[in-house]
Amino acid sequence: MNLTLKVWRQKNATDAGAMVTYKADNIIPDMSFLEMLDVVNEDLLLRGEDPIAFDSDCREGICGTCSLVIDGIAHGGQRGTTACQLHMRHFNDGDVITIEPWRAKAFPVLKDLVTDRSSFDRIIQSGGFVSVNTGGTPDANALPISKLDSDESMDAAQCIGCGACVAACKNASAMLFVSAKVSHLALLPQGRAEAETRVLNMVRTMDKEGFGNCTVTGSCEAVCPKEISLDFIAKLNREYGKAVLVNRAERQNAGA
Amino acid sequence: MILTRIFHSSLGKKYIMAITGGAMFLFVVAHLLGNLQIFLGPEAINRYGHFLQSNMEIVWPARIGLLIMIGLHIWSAISLAAENKAARPIAYVNTKTVAASYASRTMMMSGLIIFAFILYHLLHYTVQAPVVNLKHVDFRTLHDPEHRHDVYNMMIIGFSHPAVCAIYLIGMALLCLHLSHGVNSMFQSLGWRKKTYGECLSKAARVIAALIFVGYASIPIAVITRFLVQK
Ligand code: FES
Secondary structure, three states, X not given: OOEEEEXXXXXXXXXXXXXXXXXXXXXXXXXXXXXXXXXXXXXXXXOOOOOOOXXXXXXXXXXXXXXXXXXXXXXXXXXXXXXXXXXXXXXXXXXXXXXXXXXXXXXXXXXXXEEOOHHHHHHHHHOOOOOOOOOOOOOOOOOOOOHHHHHHHHHHHOOOOOOHHHHHOOOOEOHHHHHHHHHHHHOOHHHHXXXXXHHHHHHHHHHHOOOEOOOOOOHHHHHOOOOOOOHXXXXXXXXXXHHHHHOHHHHHHOOO | OHHHHHHOOHHHHHHHHXXXXXXXXXXXXXXXXXXXXXXXXXXXXXXXXXHHHOOHHHHHHHHHHHHHHHXXXXXXXXXXXXXXXXXXXXXXXXXXXXXXXXXXXXXXXXXXXHHHXXXXXHHHHHOOOHHHHOOOOOHHHOEOOOOOEOHHHHHHHHHOOHHHHHHHHHXXXXXXXXXXXXXXXXXXXXXXXXXXXXXXHHHHHHHHHXXXXXXXXHHHHHHHOOOOOOO
16 A cells, blocks of 8 residues: 655754655555554665654553554554554555654654653652562462452553553643552552552652643543543542542651 | 642642532522522512522622632633643644543633623623613612512513523523533542443533523523513
């Protein structure tokens, strides 16, 4: 199949950048979207041009590195799928496809389609640690956890931190990401001890990094390759409210 | 410190948004139930109007309370919206709306129009400025045989001009749009939404919003179609 690509090209972080049109010819429908870009890049290299820079790592939908807004939708619009797992058979011969980077103040573009997502790392860091006792391996079932809680926790833990939620949100809000990270630890007894300080610190870092606010549009949930539910955002709101009211974090710091 | 965590955080400002919105929602419901008494005739609604007017202990705390609610609601909306705008300095060239409802994307627009509507509504029936009722009637001079303020005939005259009727219908349609998203989001922002009843809540919000529209719109429509006439 033959396609026309309109790709965001930007030399470096300070360059203004612009959309540039490329031809992608002889694309095999079984290729992934990133393989299609590899083909285009090989062509560019042969012609002595700068290849299109884009992020990828695992290419099997588990690392969260790939980050493309394809035709106006983060990861291209196939439910529960990362851009690397999106295949060209979902497009038609002759299509014109626009490809843009994640757009958010907290995700500045470094080059072409590559953004700096270290703001997510800083949110994770601010979440702090989980207390785990050293010593012998604990007995199985010494710490009872209901199947429901563990399932819900694992649902939240599926988040691969790709940032599609931010990219899709009209407010560039990171609430779905933060809610997944806060929830998966808050749901388990091991993570419960530091739950209050964790949620307070992560929300503060999220705000400081310049992400927008949640207006409950549901776009994040719809594009999330791991289908993290909006219910976790309600849980984050609940956890934050509890932490503010109980205020244990501060009482601890004050030594009370 | 608790106040900083509420007034200076994104989540806290959403709590304010939700709580003030919730309070105003309750007022909207109560106000509707009060107004629907017009269908019971002059006696019922004039007595109700007289009851409110003669009890300053009810009217003024309610007015001041609502003023604070609306002030905080608008303050948090503007503050959050400014942050949202700043969060995406460079727009997408091509962007498709995924999942987000029309109501959810236009809360600011519907909110501002509702605010303008409220100002008109206050001038119309609270301040009772004769210029805005387009009938050139001074509502303050209307009294029923029992010397109470004649709320019944004031409403009939007030809605009998088609332009005024249209303003109310538009105002209520936008309120309906605003609430169809707002009532649901309020629970989400306060963390009171759970998987078990989440879907039900979203649907209920839309049904309630529609009922509020039907309730409020029924009065000007009844007047303009002469179902309700001056007595
Ligand atoms: S490259 Fe790892 S998820 Fe796409």
